[in-house]
Amino acid sequence: MATVASDRLFGKSIKRREDPRFITGRGQYVDDVKIPGMTYAAFVRSPHAHARIRKIDTAAAMRHPGVVAIFTGKDMTGVNSLPCGWDLRKEKNVPGVVQDLAMVPHMPLTSDAARHVGDPVAVVIADSHEAAIDGAEKVQVDWEPLPAVTVTERAAASGAPKLHDGAPGNVAFKWEIGDRAATDAAFKTAGAVTVKKRIVNQRLVANAMEPRACLARFDDATGELTLWVTSQNPHVHRLLMCAFVLGIPEHKVRVIAPDVGGGFGSKIFLYNEEVVCSWVSRRLKRPVRWTASRSEAYLTDAHGRDHVTDAEIALGRDGKILGLRVKTTANLGAYLSTFAPAVPTFLYGTLLNGVYAIPAIHCEVTGVFSNTTAVDAYRGAGRPEACYVVERIVEAGARAAGMDVADLRKKNFIPKFSGAFQTQVAVVYDSGDYGAAWDRMLQMLDYRKFRAEQEAARKQGRLLGIGFSAYIEACSIAPSKLVGALGAGAGLYESGKVRVHPTGMVTVYTGSHSHGQGHETTFAQIVADKLGIPIEQVEIVHGDTGSIPFGMGTYGSRSASVGGTAILMSLNKVIEKGKRIAAHLLEASPKDIDFSGGQFQVKGVPGKAVPFGAVSLTAYIPHNFPEGVEPGLEETSFYDPSNFCFPFGAHACVVEVDRDTGNVKILRYLAVDDVGNVINPMIVDGMVHGGIAQGVGQALCEGAVYDGQSGQLVTGTMMDYALPKADMLPMYETDRTVTPTPVNPMGVKGAGETGTIAATPAVVNAVVDALAPLGVDHIEEMPMTAQRVWKIIQGAKGAR
Amino acid sequence: MYPAAFDYHAPSSVKEALELLGKHKDDAKLLAGGHSLIPMMKLRLAQPKHLIDLRKVPGLSGIKQDGNMLAIGAMTTHWEVESSALVKSKLAVLSETAALIGDPAVRNRGTVGGSIAHADPAADYPAAMIALGAEMVCEGAKGRRTVKVDDWFKGLMTTAVGEDEILVEVRVPVLPASSGAAYLKFPHPASRFAVVGVAAAVTLDGKGMCSKASVGVTGAGTKAIRAKGVEAGCAGKKLDAAAIEAAASKAAEGVDVQADLQGSVEYKSHLCRVFAKRALTEAVKRAGG
Structure with missing residues (x-):
């Protein structure tokens, strides 16, 4: 199937065509859009983690020069709750539901109570950004502070402050997957080594480079609303806002997500501010803009992760994994974000099989509400959490069994296969050769040599360690029918429209959205190859519901595999139609026409050919045209994948721990990834590099910390929340194996999230290994700040 | 975030700057680069009504x-x-x-x-x-x-x-002959400010003994202080590893260590000692000891 691999641009590291625009400051981001008569919104936000709203006094703020209007939740009559797009309910036959999802309301401006610091309660509209902010400071809210709970494990404990009437005990849902009885039996196997560990996957802030922003313009003359918004999926934004929240006609709303500076998932969701600005613009009949400050981004962009897990593994005497038991509490924050319930369930439990032949798995998840920012998909979304649990507990199991962590993995890999491997957790893997990526990584590492060096270093008192991660992830999200059965409120196909202009120039309209991924390059590579035209003749358009067909957007490493395939299908249709036109011009039968190198040619007759441009011109000037063929050359396709794709790989990290300070230094980082066929290796390398940095960030320094008493976000600025920096990272040693997926014709799997998923457990495992001579066999919590590691060293029984 | 409204002054002499300061008193802040003041103003933790920018005052640089x-x-x-x-x-x-x-x-x-x-x-x-x-x-x-x-x-x-x-x-x-100095710090992972930073300057006499040691500690407490215990521990000694270790053990004395996310009182006190040891070791090496 994967015939395109030998084509001209597919597989070439051509430079990103969008970069000159970005690196010379000529990108057009939402905040760059200026409209005459524009007003500015500033939100009045709760300073409390939990407080009842007694009264809101806007009089003084209204008198502030430049303030145009102020609205509270009570003014927004007829506006509905922000929707949650994933419904875990038994009556919907969603598998695994133990307790139905509590669909608690999430009003664009809350009017009864604030449930986290930053919860918006009013909006001030003014003629300038400064006046709006000053006005917002003058809005007087009479708060009645209430007890708050932010800690994941305490949220559903008895006596915890209740957030929502509709969620007793703060439980959002209970869900399970796998075979409980078989797993229980596996753990009772005679002679089994069993290990149970508490594993915490801390809360993260997405920190996209561009803060969220929106600009809503209602045109009273036409009744049309245009919303520019930082979105990874403009059609999803439009649908949710029109159909569920504001009840306004979808065909009168245009959503534009122009250049968007990063998302990492946080720009998938429909947010309060976008809805409020759209509503206000209709109300005032003036454009309304809002751009988040970085402080607002920390408080209101959906956070990621925040799981507390008890994981248990059972190993046979031969080192074979017998069973895995996982019990997770997932903190969803104060409200249900758009796809929040899917992340700790179907994007998490279904990946717990890892790359191993595990005969029995059972996983239970409880979602809880707390007085914190809502949690939703963040780069990897559920899959990093699953990989983290599996890769940490596998190493813990190996230690307990006295086996080498590398040998134990190798013993348990699923053997090479293509087509289908049925896991114990519902999903069916598409293709894999886990041992090959692993062996390549060990070879690059020179594992035995490293262990010898480590032994020597330990004799000198140095704390040198190595950690591994053999990861798998689910990309190419996702078959619509399947996700529908699992509770999704949306289909997850993608659209791709190819418009050939008379001169042979091509504009492609994709439902995928690029906010860093490089689609203007990779998609153009596919098009130029397929049509045999120079890449300069290809333009990629995305992000505007006014021009692109209904599309689902970009997340879950789906653009190349789902969006790219939709484009490829349209290209095939263009070529098929082109063959009919060419056959007519060449006086041959369409089935005798070959298309290659930009030429339609009669098979076996090199002299009888017409170029692509001649066919496109004929399509639009159809004077000499085949009977029964419509003029024009434009095709649209919607591709709905038949399965997920499952990239995998093997990562290793070598660290040295400073015994005096606890500081962790990464000495080497190796990554062998298998993402199927690769369209642009340079872009994939960039994704892997950035992903590893993010994964390292979680392992070593990142973490959203709430004060347990006040519920304030302590790490609410870049002075406090530590993002990974270049000097923390070594030169990566990377390579790839290639196992094409049979799911799509290009054999591409997805590469956007692999590094993030793989890196975190590799780094933490390395630190555990470094501290092993001191008697350390596990580290529960991240990030592994110097202080945390130092305390572990102090508490270790083998510490000097 | 935008700072609250303020008036901006750019005096062209120290005299003029002093006059502005005298006039606006507590309502004024001197701007000397602004990498601490401006972020505080943007967060509205500081809201001076007048900013007196010293950038255009001649003779203050160099x-x-x-x-x-x-x-x-x-x-x-x-x-x-x-x-x-x-x-x-x-x-x-x-x-x-x-x-x-x-x-x-x-x-x-x-x-x-x-x-x-x-x-x-x-x-x-x-x-x-x-x-x-x-x-x-x-x-x-x-x-x-x-x-x-x-x-x-x-x-x-x-x-x-x-x-x-x-x-x-x-x-x-300038340091006298046979002297060495070093500043080493443990940086905050986000801000890169010093969680703990220690500077040490030592002067050795003709016999290689420490005739003077001067040690400053920053980061751990509410203000930078002189580590007098460390200095006393060095004075008159041959600063070998054991002597340095012993002297450095006093590095947190007198520091009103503040606990935060980056470190407990215990951890930061420990870092004071670790970095005092490292800074002294390097300073002695540079002094030719």
């Missing part, structure tokens, strides 16, 4: 040698200190200290005087200034006065500069 002192204008940027051939040749430790501040953008805007007058408890310069025995020159309506570094840092972001004065120059003595 580094020159004055006898056995380096005279550094208050508006000299960290980058100028870091890259100055004079500083590198006469007092390399100061150049190294500047190089550890923030990042290149910060170092090209932030100034020596701004940092020392702001007296952030986690700033880098204060430890070095204490170890090197610097003097601060303040100018007021009645003229100039010099304040020794030991009298300078009064408490959290408070210094000896008068409300009606401007810090105009920092004077740092």
